[in-house]
Amino acid sequence: xxxADIIRDLAFLAVEKDLAARFELPSEILLPLVFSLRFGxxxxxxxxxxxxISVMKKTSxxxxxxxxxxxxxxIYLLVNPQIIESEGSVRRLEKCGDxxxxxxxxxxxxxxxxxxxxxxxxxxxxxxxIRVGDVGITEIRFEGSPAYGLAHELEHLEKREIGGKRLSxxxxx
Numbered sequence: 001x002x003x004a005d006i007i008r009d010l011a012f013l014a015v016e017k018d019l020a021a022r023f024e025l026p027s028e029i030l031l032p033l034v035f036s037l038r039f040g041x042x043x044x045x046x047x048x049x050x051x052x053i054s055v056m057k058k059t060s061x062x063x064x065x066x067x068x069x070x071x072x073x074x075i076y077l078l079v080n081p082q083i084i085e086s087e088g089s090v091r092r093l094e095k096c097g098d099x100x101x102x103x104x105x106x107x108x109x110x111x112x113x114x115x116x117x118x119x120x121x122x123x124x125x126x127x128x129x130i131r132v133g134d135v136g137i138t139e140i141r142f143e144g145s146p147a148y149g150l151a152h153e154l155e156h157l158e159k160r161e162i163g164g165k166r167l168s169x170x171x172x173x
Contacts (some may be wrong), residue, residue: 016030019033019132022132023117023134025117026050028045028047029045029052029077030077031043031045031052032044032045032052032053032054032077032153033052033075033119033121035054036054036056036075036121037075037121037123041149042054042055042056042146042149042152044153044156044157046156046157049080050080051079051080051081051157052077052078052079052081053077053078053081053150053153053154053157054075054076054077054078054153055075055076055078055142055146055149055150056073056074056076056145056149057073057074057075057076057142057146058071058072058073058074059072059074060072061126068126069126070124070125070126071125072122072123072125073121073122073123074122074123075121076118076119076120076135076140076142076146077117077118077119077121078113078115078117078118078140079115079116079117079119080116081114081115081150081154082113082115082154083108083111083112083113083150083151084112084113084114084139085111085112086108086111086112086147086151087108087110087111088108088109089106089107089108089109090106090107090109090148091105092104092105092107092148093105093167094148094152094162094164096152096162097162099162101166101167101168102167103162103163103164103165103166103167104164104165104166104167104169104170105152105162106164107147107148107151107152108148108151109147110143110147111141111147111150111151112139112140112141113142114138114139115138115139115140117134117138118134118135118137118140119132119133120132120133120135
């Protein structure tokens, strides 16, 4: 690794660290947001009465004229979240933690959630930008993948077993 790379990486880490102060939140509350950015996926954190969840929504934007595009990620951080309404049922495959294989689980298709705070991080690899802001609301609706992710991560926070059918219960046709 070159010295310029190390300096750039350290500066990036410093900005990540400063997010907690910027939004007047304990630094550990931001761990799910940072993990979603660094490793992808949805994450949760809980210690005592401090709980947070990050859920990711990906949208591919493509310009037919320039033949250029990007997968823009919107990562939402919900502080002390709860689902207050859910709708529908979707069966999907999920892999979590130390499970040896994915499970077939049921998740809501739409959810309405309430949280003490909601932050939104938008990552645009084509523009080379990461934007973070407080959305200024305490209720939000998710549909599809972010809804599944929120329901899954809430199970972790509530220390419930992630349950479902085994992958081997599917049949090849």
